[in-house]
Structure formats: C-alpha cells, structure tokens
Amino acid sequence: MKNSISTKAITFKYDESTIVDEISLQVKSGSFLTIIGPNGSGKSTLLKLIAANLTPDEGTILINDRQLTSYKMKDLAKEMAVVPQDTNVAYDFDVFDIVLMGRNPHLKRFQKEGDADFAIVRDAMEQTNTWHLRERKVNEISGGERQRVIIARALAQQPKIILLDEPTSSLDIHHQIEVLELLKRLNQEKEVTIVAVLHDMNLAARYSQEVLLLHVGKIITMGKTEDVMTVENLQRAYKMEMIIQRNIYTNALEVIPLSLSAKKEKRTNKKIHLVCGGGTGKELLQHLLEEGYKVSMGVVNVGDSDWELGKLLAIPMAEEKPFSEISEEALGKAEKLANESNLSIMTSVPIGWGNIKNLQLVKNQLQQSKKVFLYKQNLWGERTDFTEGRGNALIEELKSLGLQEISTMEELLNQLGEYK
Incomplete structure (x- = not known):
C-alpha cells in the first residue's frame, strides 16, 4: 500500500532497558497520526526506528509493504522525509543551500540542480515562511527559524511520508499553528502521510486524525483521536487527574490537567x-x-x-x-x-x-x-x-x-x- 507504514512486534533495547516493547501498528496511506505519551514512553525512539536511524533488536518495519531494510537510503528519501528533534547543523551553510539539500534524492550522480529544483525549494520556503532567511547562515538564525528551515528541507524532498519529532517544540504559538496548518494541508490536499511526535496533547487533539498513546514502551491504545483521548486512557499514561472538554472555538478536544494535589x-x-x-x-x-x-x-x-x-x-x-x-x-x-x-x-x-x-x-x-x-x-x-x-x-x-x-x-x- 503506497504511503503506508507498518511495524510488526518491533523491540528496541538500550543496554538492559527495553525502550520499545513489541510494538505492532499500521499507519494507513494519507493518515495524520500523532504519537503522544509521557517522557520516557518511547515516542522518539519509535520514530527513529521507522526513520531507519535505529535498528530494532526484534521485529520488522514495512514502508509501502516493503521491508525498510531493503531500501537504499536515496530511494527511501524519495518516499519519506524526517524532521528530527535536534535541528543543529554541523556546517554553516546558507539557509537556501540547506533547503536545497532536500532535492538530492531526486538527482542523479553528478547532476546539478535545475530551475525546477529551485522552484520547488522556493515553494517549500514560502510555505514555511523562511524565504526571507535564504541568504542567512543557518547557525545565525534562531532555533525556531531553524526548525522551520528543516521542515522546508523535508518539503523540498516531495516525500509521500513525513516523520516529525516534536516539530513545534522551538516555535512560538503563531508558528506552531502555522506549521501544523501546513502539515494538515499537505495531508488533506496532497495525501501526504504525516506521523508526528507531539508533547502538546491539545495540538495533537486539534490536528490529528489518529493518535497513538504510548506508556513505558508499550501501546496503551491507538485509533481515532476522540476514541483515544479520553480521561481513562490519558490517566493510565500520565498518572494525573485531568478533565477533557470541547473547545468552543475549534470544536477540538481540550485537555485540562489538574494539579496533583487538586484531588482531595x-x-x-x-x-x-x-x-x-x-x-x-x-x-x-x-x-x-x-x-x-x-x-x-x-x-x-x-x-x-x-x-x-x-x-x-x-x-x-x-x-x-x-x-x-x-x-x-x-x-x-x-x-x-x-x-x-x-x-x-x-x-x-x-x-x-x-x-x-x-x-x-x-x-x-x-x-x-x-x-x-x-x-x-x-x-x-x-x-x-x-x-x-x-x-x-x-x-x-x-x-x-x-x-x-x-x-x-x-x-x-x-x-x-x-x-x-
């Protein structure tokens, strides 16, 4: 199935600790899936396994019904782009050149970028509101600006799947909404499959079609957002009191945590x-x-x-x-x-x-x-x-x-x- 991801009983251990514990899941083509869970639940590790940045100790991962291990990295980059949590860049390139790197999977050996590539890069930068930064050095811009530049690079790959690890963590609220609206538009209009790790449960509820809830490396539940984000499920994962209501402006679920001492x-x-x-x-x-x-x-x-x-x-x-x-x-x-x-x-x-x-x-x-x-x-x-x-x-x-x-x-x- 195109644009799909599936894992079969994948396990990943670090030293003696099991970080991802026999996780099996199916992300259908065109889904917008958000992975949530408390710190240490294995969210980022699961994403890195799917991105081929880590190798599972057990189990298999399929991209478009094909084993992840069978892909050459360049071919995989045509199918899937990754926006990591750490957006630091080792080399001080111009912002435009960083985004232009997203075109590398589509170029033959020794082939230079052409007008079509430059047009794709400009479009990606305009969509992420980074075009005005094009001549700046990437390590001279703010962390939030660099986050959007890395997202622009991912868009320049023209992938069918985008994986994002905390893509809004360095952004102010304006740019958080801007980036998530962009991802939603790509998902709905171009049927790009989105899998994102988000810390903010309310952003997850607002933008996701589906949610995967993790706790200590295991799946508590996965499914439609409103089926997963219930008080019962979230209390199992986060171990605290909360209430959930519907936001009168967005009509999305809204999670309101209560202080640990609030319950008498x-x-x-x-x-x-x-x-x-x-x-x-x-x-x-x-x-x-x-x-x-x-x-x-x-x-x-x-x-x-x-x-x-x-x-x-x-x-x-x-x-x-x-x-x-x-x-x-x-x-x-x-x-x-x-x-x-x-x-x-x-x-x-x-x-x-x-x-x-x-x-x-x-x-x-x-x-x-x-x-x-x-x-x-x-x-x-x-x-x-x-x-x-x-x-x-x-x-x-x-x-x-x-x-x-x-x-x-x-x-x-x-x-x-x-x-x-």
Missing part, C-alpha cells in the same frame, strides 16, 4: 449523583471531580452537552435517545446510580415532558431520606418549566420533602464538605 483524597469515597442536562451540569461536574468526588449522571439525552462532557470524562451515566421521553429502563438505571451514591444534586435543568420523570427520581431519593440539593442557577432565565406548571408544582413538592436549594457554587461545595 479524604473525599474520594463520597459518591454524588447529578440530575442535569442542557449544559447545566458542566461547571458543577468539573468542580466535583476537582474536589475528588466520584460522580454519576442521569437521565441525560444522548448528544446533550452534559452528556458529551460526561462521555469524555468517562462518567457512569443513564442515557436516553435524543428528543425522547425517559424510558423505564433509563430511569431504572438512573435510580440504581442514585441509590449507589451518598447524595444527589439536581441542577436548574429546564423541565419538559421528556425529562419530567427525573423529578420522580429525585422524589424517590428524598423519600428514602437521601440528601438532595437543588443547585439553583440562572442559565435559562426565569422560564424553566415547559409542562404547563406541572414541573414547578413537583419541585415545590420536593422542597416540602427536604430538597435543599443552594444558589452559589461556593456554598454548595461547603455544604458537600460538611455533609457526612
């Missing part, structure tokens, strides 16, 4: 059930997790913004089909989750005929002498009852049974801390 261990055994929906539970859910509580949710409709955040955070949920009345099955699951919790919190979710049964769940909890708080928000204005008054009447009934109304997050968290 003394409260981790307390379970809270949320009755929410329509985005009313998002802020509360994140605060509860940061405080160390175990949380469940439901009943929420599939596709609801609270449901979406709950899925990203791997929260146990009772869910119902969109725009559907809550079924007895979904209500039963929510009841089970609520019964397993120490207390429940109901948000100011608008009440309609589709979700009014959630109030019955709250009533059942109160009748069992379980504590239930109503977190009174003003997200939807005054009108939150769309059941001709039935919903408001039920809430008043719930208050008479002990539903406690709280209007600020600070007060709610204080009450939760005091509740035994």
